[in-house]
Amino acid sequence: xxxxxxxxxxxxxxxxxxxxxxxxxxxxxxxxxxxxxxxxxxxxxxxxxxxxxxxxxxxxxxxxxxxxxxxxxxxxxxxxxxxxxxxxxxxxxxxxxxxxxxxxxxxxxxxxxx
Amino acid sequence: xxxxxxxxxxxxxxxxxxxxxxxxxxxxxxxxxxxxxxxxxxxxxxxxxxxxxxxxxxxxxxxxxxxxxxxxxxxxxxxxxxxxxxxxxxxxxxxxxxxxxxxxxxxxxxxxxx
Numbered sequence: 603x604x605x606x607x608x609x610x611x612x613x614x615x616x617x618x619x620x621x622x623x624x625x626x627x628x629x630x631x632x633x634x635x636x637x638x639x640x641x642x643x644x645x646x647x648x649x650x651x652x653x654x655x656x657x658x659x660x661x662x663x664x665x666x667x668x669x670x671x672x673x674x675x676x677x678x679x680x681x682x683x684x685x686x687x688x689x690x691x692x693x694x695x696x697x698x699x700x701x702x703x704x705x706x707x708x709x710x711x712x713x714x715x716x
Numbered sequence: 717x718x719x720x721x722x723x724x725x726x727x728x729x730x731x732x733x734x735x736x737x738x739x740x741x742x743x744x745x746x747x748x749x750x751x752x753x754x755x756x757x758x759x760x761x762x763x764x765x766x767x768x769x770x771x772x773x774x775x776x777x778x779x780x781x782x783x784x785x786x787x788x789x790x791x792x793x794x795x796x797x798x799x800x801x802x803x804x805x806x807x808x809x810x811x812x813x814x815x816x817x818x819x820x821x822x823x824x825x826x827x828x829x830x
Contacts (some may be wrong), residue, residue, distance in 0.1 A: 606758075633816065644804055644820035647761070650811075657815040692758050696816065703747045703816045704810045707758035 605629075608693050608708035617683060617715055623711045625676040625693030634676040636668060637692040645692055645707075651676060652698065683715045685693065722805055722821030728829040730794045731768075737803060737824040738789035745807030748781050749818070752803040753802045762803075763790070799825055 606627045612679035615621050625634065635654050650658035651670045665687075667679040676693055690712050694705040722739045723781040724793050739748070747766055751759035763774050765781035765788060772779055778791045788807075792799055 605757055608758075609778045632814070633794075642823075642825075644823055645818075647817060650815060651816065658811060658817065690756075691735075694758075700813055703810075704749055704761055704764040705806075707723055707751075708763060710756075710758045712756065 606693055606695055606708035607708050608691075610711060611709065611715075612712045614714045615669050615680065615683065616714060617685070619683075620679070620681045622680065623691055623693075623703075623713075625678075625708055626674055627695040627698055628674055628708075629695065629697070629706070630673075630699050631695035632673060633696045633698040633705075634670065635694040635696075636666075636676070636678050637707075638695065639690040639710070641691055649678075663698040680713075683713075685715045688715045720805060720819055720821035722824055724824060725822065726825040726827060728827050729799065730800055730829045731796060733790045733795050735795055735799075735826065736789060737805075737807035738787060739807075739821045740787040741807055742786070742787075743807070743809070745787040745809055745819075746785075746816075747808035749806040749808065750777075750779050750788070750790045751806065753804065753823075759804060764811045768803070780808075795826075797828060800828055802826070 609624045612711045636648040639645045648662045654670045669677040690710045692710045693708045696705040720776045748764045753759040761780040770781040776793045803824045
């Protein structure tokens with residue numbers, strides 16, 4: 603099983619709303635990632651969690667707040683977003699042991715900020 | 717930061733043709749990954765390459781990890797309509813112990829010849 607599950611699949615939110623994106627994996631992977639992808643562009647790394655600790659924050663604005671409640675779950679809390687934050691948000695996980703560094707992606711959440 | 721140059725940016729295929737795409741980098745990577753992404757979906761892992769010089773196949777797909785560790789290519793043999801999509805290469809580098817980072821190429825958009 604190489605499944606990473608993201609919810610919701612689509613989200614429309616106003617600039618004053620607070621919402622959360624959720625990601626779940628049951629592969630025992632210890633690294634989890636959030637990526638942002640704009641149309642016709644490659645995914646851009648936002649955050650990396652390793653063993654439930656935030657390891658990388660790629661200078662992401664504070665209106666995006668990640669959370670890793672346990673080794674299987676990853677959340678992205680959204681507050682006061684801007685229309686330019688509209689994008690496909692992808693979660694990924696990887697085993698990150700020895701050579702096994704390949705990342706598996708979820709289907710993504712299509713976010714529209716109005 | 718690290719940059720991956722992926723080419724071609726787009727290509728048209730006719731059913732039955734072989735297609736090739738490649739990625740080059742100014743930096744060394746420990747692992748090369750190839751993904752395919754369909755519209756509105758997350759990237760799906762096709763092939764993972766772990767050692768310089770490694771040649772790996774997955775059905776009609778063949779990929780190689782360049783001997784300098786700075787490049788990789790992907791071949792698709794006897795293309796079929798469902799091969800249409802965007803193909804991304806990604807290089808994996810270790811940032812610190814148990815923390816890896818994927819750097820993506822710009823993508824190759826594969827389209828069907830009209």
